[in-house]
Amino acid sequence: MRTISAVLANRSVRASLIAVVAIALIVAPLILPAFTNQTLVRIGVYAVAILGLNIVMGYTGQVNLGQIFFVGLGAYVAAYGVNHDWNILLVFVAACVIPGIVGLFVALAAARLGGLAIAMVTIALPIVGVPLAKRLDEFTGGSQGTSARFTDAPDWSGLYNDQWQFYIVLLVTAAAFLLARNLVRGRYGRSFGVVRENEAVAASMGISPYRTKVLAFTVASIFGGASGFLYLAAVQYTSPETLSFGHSISLVAAMVIGGAGSITGALIGGAYYVFVPQLTNAIDPNLTAISQGAILLAVLFLLPQGLVSLPRVIRRLARRRTAPSTPSGKPPQNSPVHHPTTEAAVREGLETQRGKIDHED
Amino acid sequence: MGTFIQLVVDGLATGSIYAALALAIVLVNQATGLINFAQGGMAVLSAYIAYAFTRLGLPLILAILIAVVVSFLIGAVIERFLIRRFEGGDPDTAVVVTIGLLALVTGICAVRWGYNNLAFPSLFPLTSVEILGAVVSVRSLATTVTIVAIMVALQVLFLRTKLGLALRAVADNPSSAALSGLPVGRLLMVGWGFAASLGAIAGVLVAPQLTLTPGMLDTALVYALAAVILGGLSSPIGCVVAASAIGVLENLAAVYVPLVGHDLKIAVPFVLIFVILVIRPQGLFGRKVVVRV
Amino acid sequence: MTLLELAGVTAYYGPVQVLHGVGLSVPEGGSVGILGANGAGKTTTLRAISGTVRTGGRISFDGHDVRGLRPDQVAVRGVAHVPEGRGTLGQLSVRENLLVGAYLRKDRAAISGDIDYCLDLFPQLQDRIGSRAASLSGGEQQMLAVARAFMAKPKLLLLDEASLGLAPSTSKAVYEAIRRLRVESGIAMVVVEQNANLAFSLVDSATVLETGRNVLTGSAAELKGMDEIRRAYLGG
Numbered sequence: 001m002r003t004i005s006a007v008l009a010n011r012s013v014r015a016s017l018i019a020v021v022a023i024a025l026i027v028a029p030l031i032l033p034a035f036t037n038q039t040l041v042r043i044g045v046y047a048v049a050i051l052g053l054n055i056v057m058g059y060t061g062q063v064n065l066g067q068i069f070f071v072g073l074g075a076y077v078a079a080y081g082v083n084h085d086w087n088i089l090l091v092f093v094a095a096c097v098i099p100g101i102v103g104l105f106v107a108l109a110a111a112r113l114g115g116l117a118i119a120m121v122t123i124a125l126p127i128v129g130v131p132l133a134k135r136l137d138e139f140t141g142g143s144q145g146t147s148a149r150f151t152d153a154p155d156w157s158g159l160y161n162d163q164w165q166f167y168i169v170l171l172v173t174a175a176a177f178l179l180a181r182n183l184v185r186g187r188y189g190r191s192f193g194v195v196r197e198n199e200a201v202a203a204s205m206g207i208s209p210y211r212t213k214v215l216a217f218t219v220a221s222i223f224g225g226a227s228g229f230l231y232l233a234a235v236q237y238t239s240p241e242t243l244s245f246g247h248s249i250s251l252v253a254a255m256v257i258g259g260a261g262s263i264t265g266a267l268i269g270g271a272y273y274v275f276v277p278q279l280t281n282a283i284d285p286n287l288t289a290i291s292q293g294a295i296l297l298a299v300l301f302l303l304p305q306g307l308v309s310l311p312r313v314i315r316r317l318a319r320r321r322t323a324p325s326t327p328s329g330k331p332p333q334n335s336p337v338h339h340p341t342t343e344a345a346v347r348e349g350l351e352t353q354r355g356k357i358d359h360e361d
Numbered sequence: 362m363g364t365f366i367q368l369v370v371d372g373l374a375t376g377s378i379y380a381a382l383a384l385a386i387v388l389v390n391q392a393t394g395l396i397n398f399a400q401g402g403m404a405v406l407s408a409y410i411a412y413a414f415t416r417l418g419l420p421l422i423l424a425i426l427i428a429v430v431v432s433f434l435i436g437a438v439i440e441r442f443l444i445r446r447f448e449g450g451d452p453d454t455a456v457v458v459t460i461g462l463l464a465l466v467t468g469i470c471a472v473r474w475g476y477n478n479l480a481f482p483s484l485f486p487l488t489s490v491e492i493l494g495a496v497v498s499v500r501s502l503a504t505t506v507t508i509v510a511i512m513v514a515l516q517v518l519f520l521r522t523k524l525g526l527a528l529r530a531v532a533d534n535p536s537s538a539a540l541s542g543l544p545v546g547r548l549l550m551v552g553w554g555f556a557a558s559l560g561a562i563a564g565v566l567v568a569p570q571l572t573l574t575p576g577m578l579d580t581a582l583v584y585a586l587a588a589v590i591l592g593g594l595s596s597p598i599g600c601v602v603a604a605s606a607i608g609v610l611e612n613l614a615a616v617y618v619p620l621v622g623h624d625l626k627i628a629v630p631f632v633l634i635f636v637i638l639v640i641r642p643q644g645l646f647g648r649k650v651v652v653r654v
Numbered sequence: 655m656t657l658l659e660l661a662g663v664t665a666y667y668g669p670v671q672v673l674h675g676v677g678l679s680v681p682e683g684g685s686v687g688i689l690g691a692n693g694a695g696k697t698t699t700l701r702a703i704s705g706t707v708r709t710g711g712r713i714s715f716d717g718h719d720v721r722g723l724r725p726d727q728v729a730v731r732g733v734a735h736v737p738e739g740r741g742t743l744g745q746l747s748v749r750e751n752l753l754v755g756a757y758l759r760k761d762r763a764a765i766s767g768d769i770d771y772c773l774d775l776f777p778q779l780q781d782r783i784g785s786r787a788a789s790l791s792g793g794e795q796q797m798l799a800v801a802r803a804f805m806a807k808p809k810l811l812l813l814d815e816a817s818l819g820l821a822p823s824t825s826k827a828v829y830e831a832i833r834r835l836r837v838e839s840g841i842a843m844v845v846v847e848q849n850a851n852l853a854f855s856l857v858d859s860a861t862v863l864e865t866g867r868n869v870l871t872g873s874a875a876e877l878k879g880m881d882e883i884r885r886a887y888l889g890g
Binding site: 057061062063065109110112113115116117119120121123124127128131132134135245246249252253256284286287288289290291292293294296297300301304 | 398447452457460463464469472475576580583624635638
């Protein structure tokens with residue numbers, strides 16, 4: 001294991017690995033069957049939405065239960081643009097910008113409340129969004145929904161539709177992941193992390209928790225809009241059902257199961273979002289919700305960092321088996337969350353008002 | 362004028378349902394510091410349990426009482442075996458846990474009873490009475506009265522009994538309460554149990570009107586959360602007032618404001634929240650932060 | 655007869671070990687002080703006794719092994735802990751705080767008499783009996799914390815920095831009342847106190863901790879005379 005990561009650390013090895021993956025992704029749709037391509041396309045669609053959710057929730061620690069609203073909004077904007085013969089680039093920009101603006105306004109109000117209130121407000125977005133979409137039928141086609149075909153493969157390409165769609169989604173998804181990676185690794189990413197860990201500390205460092213939250217939420221909404229554009233590109237149809245409450249919950253579940261605060265986790269989350277309902281639907285459609293709840297809770301108990309942390313956990317377990325056991329008076333294993341024990345908490349006698357409740361019945 | 366009074370009374374009835382759910386949320390938040398997004402889902406399960414007992418031939422009132430007791434146990438078990446593990450940790454993780462719980466509970470209802478709407482018998486007659494010249498449904502009146510009576514009973518429990526004192530002490534400061542010998546864990550289970558029972562009552566009272574589906578209370582949960590935001594997490598009375606106001610306002614808006622209509626009345630409390638937040642950034646009741654972080 | 659016996663007690667906050675084998679012995683009705691600099695492990699020792707920190711070693715109270723018990727289980731056996739920072743129940747009234755203190759008692763009739771005794775002990779609380787604890791002054795909160803602990807009728811009182819943040823005259827009054835409480839009730843005590851003068855006014859013997867270990871143990875009279883104690887804690 002360690003040798004593999006050592007090899008990976010090498011720059012040229014990494015570059016060539018990326019090249020191999022890129023080539024594989026470019027060649028794959030040409031040889032894969034249509035159904036597989038469509039499945040991969042849908043993974044890309046939701047991975048972008050989950051990536052956005054990850055930025056606001058995983059990286060900045062603000063629970064957002066309304067991400068699907070922005071996906072739906074992006075899809076509707078794209079459909080409207082396509083049906084009014086806008087230039088496709090304009091359609092894409094509008095599908096990102098309009099959800100971004102709406103997200104900005106929601107965040108400007110919700111982030112003022114702080115804490116869990118953002119979760120409490122955002123949960124309303126899909127609940128309000130569905131009747132709103134039905135009402136605004138001249139834009140949305142009402143309950144019937146609206147379809148928009150703009151991703152049929154052009155003749156010059158010599159591609160099938162599924163292949164053409166694959167490339168569109170691949171392009172946007174790859175760009176989104178690259179952008180997100182640079183964002184979370186840069187200055188803003190650091191302020192996201194500080195705000196998540198401790199808002200008071202952030203404020204003392206000159207980082208405004210309010211502005212940081214608004215920024216993260218807005219970025220998440222833009223990613224949601226981009227995902228909506230891709231959704232329309234892949235499905236060519238959208239309806240109020242797209243932004244239903246259940247789907248919003250599924251997005252959150254997929255994000256956590258994939259791995260909060262991890263770029264790769266978003267990709268795994270996208271795969272989970274597409275595959276698991278497919279699987280449970282095949283067995284019994286009524287099983288979808290219960291399996292979702294059970295899997296999410298199981299992951300929270302066993303792998304709080306999500307599936308992306310599985311290799312790390314296995315490695316640790318393997319090491320523990322070989323290494324001698326820890327010295328006597330074993331220190332208790334701490335909470336599942338990624339908050340490191342701060343210096344202050346270690347200081348003797350710092351018993352907070354609502355400290356960890358250490359009791360088992 | 363007649364319509365107006367009818368609308369207000371109906372609004373108070375739905376408002377009292379939101380209030381019951383909001384109180385359950387506040388109860389859990391006071392005890393364990395987290396927001397239970399599964400409170401509505403758990404209440405739906407309770408209503409299904411009552412439904413199952415009526416199908417066994419039990420009288421409705423008995424089926425409801427059994428469901429309330431069973432819900433208490435379910436709430437306590439959930440606290441002990443699911444929530445306990447995440448208490449005192451990261452509040453965001455705890456929120457996701459309750460989201461998982463919501464999916465699980467909804468899923469259990471779906472697997473056992475399916476997604477088709479089921480008719481739930483009403484505890485109250487579906488007749489109307491005339492008050493001040495307005496025709497008012499007995500069900501709305503009785504629902505409001507029942508919930509108000511339960512709230513008074515809860516108030517007595519919390520302010521006048523040793524158990525209530527202990528629950529408040531644990532809510533105030535669990536680690537300090539433990540030093541006086543209060544069994545914090547068991548009291549937290551009791552708190553969750555009461556919240557679940559309260560939700561059960563809300564569920565069975567609203568089920569005849571909405572008909573039973575696994576997602577029956579998703580919307581009501583959102584209303585209840587809006588009431589909690591407006592009323593303040595630390596103020597049960599504020600929540601009840603806010604919930605009633607929301608119930609009445611949305612009903613009036615649905616009829617008198619054409620732009621809103623029945624389909625978009627859910628937006629009313631949130632437009633209210635947004636307007637208030639823009640005008641009064643510190644929140645409704647002057648607190649800077651309504652939610653303990 | 656020994657009431658409380660600690661031997662080789664270790665304690666951890668997360669992965670950080672704070673106590674490295676602390677010993678302590680309190681006879682029935684006795685009063686023992688724990689002295690030491692900031693971070694020496696005084697508060698943690700009290701927390702080890704009351705079960706609010708994970709511990710190793712041996713802690714026996716009243717003939718029973720109490721190590722590893724939950725705080726409420728330790729309280730049931732007769733230990734009342736007045737924590738650092740008082741830990742009153744802020745949203746509850748003074749009377750309710752006292753009633754919570756008496757939670758474990760079954761002798762309902764005697765409780766109101768004991769509340770009267772507390773109010774006699776701390777007359778300042780008399781006027782505030784219906785006020786929320788959070789609205790009290792620091793000194794009043796400290797008095798309430800001590801009174802609440804007494805309401806449990808414990809065999810052992812753990813007292814942590816009762817003078818912290820109080821004006822000298824107030825802390826003197828608090829210690830005066832605690833001394834009276836000790837004389838009249840015979841409750842054994844473990845006293846953690848930065849101010850050694852106050853500590854020695856209340857204890858028969860004391861132990862000095864340094865980075866989680868005992869470095870000195872002796873009677874109050876012996877320790878008072880020692881140069882190192884004088885230098886470290888009496889500011890001489």
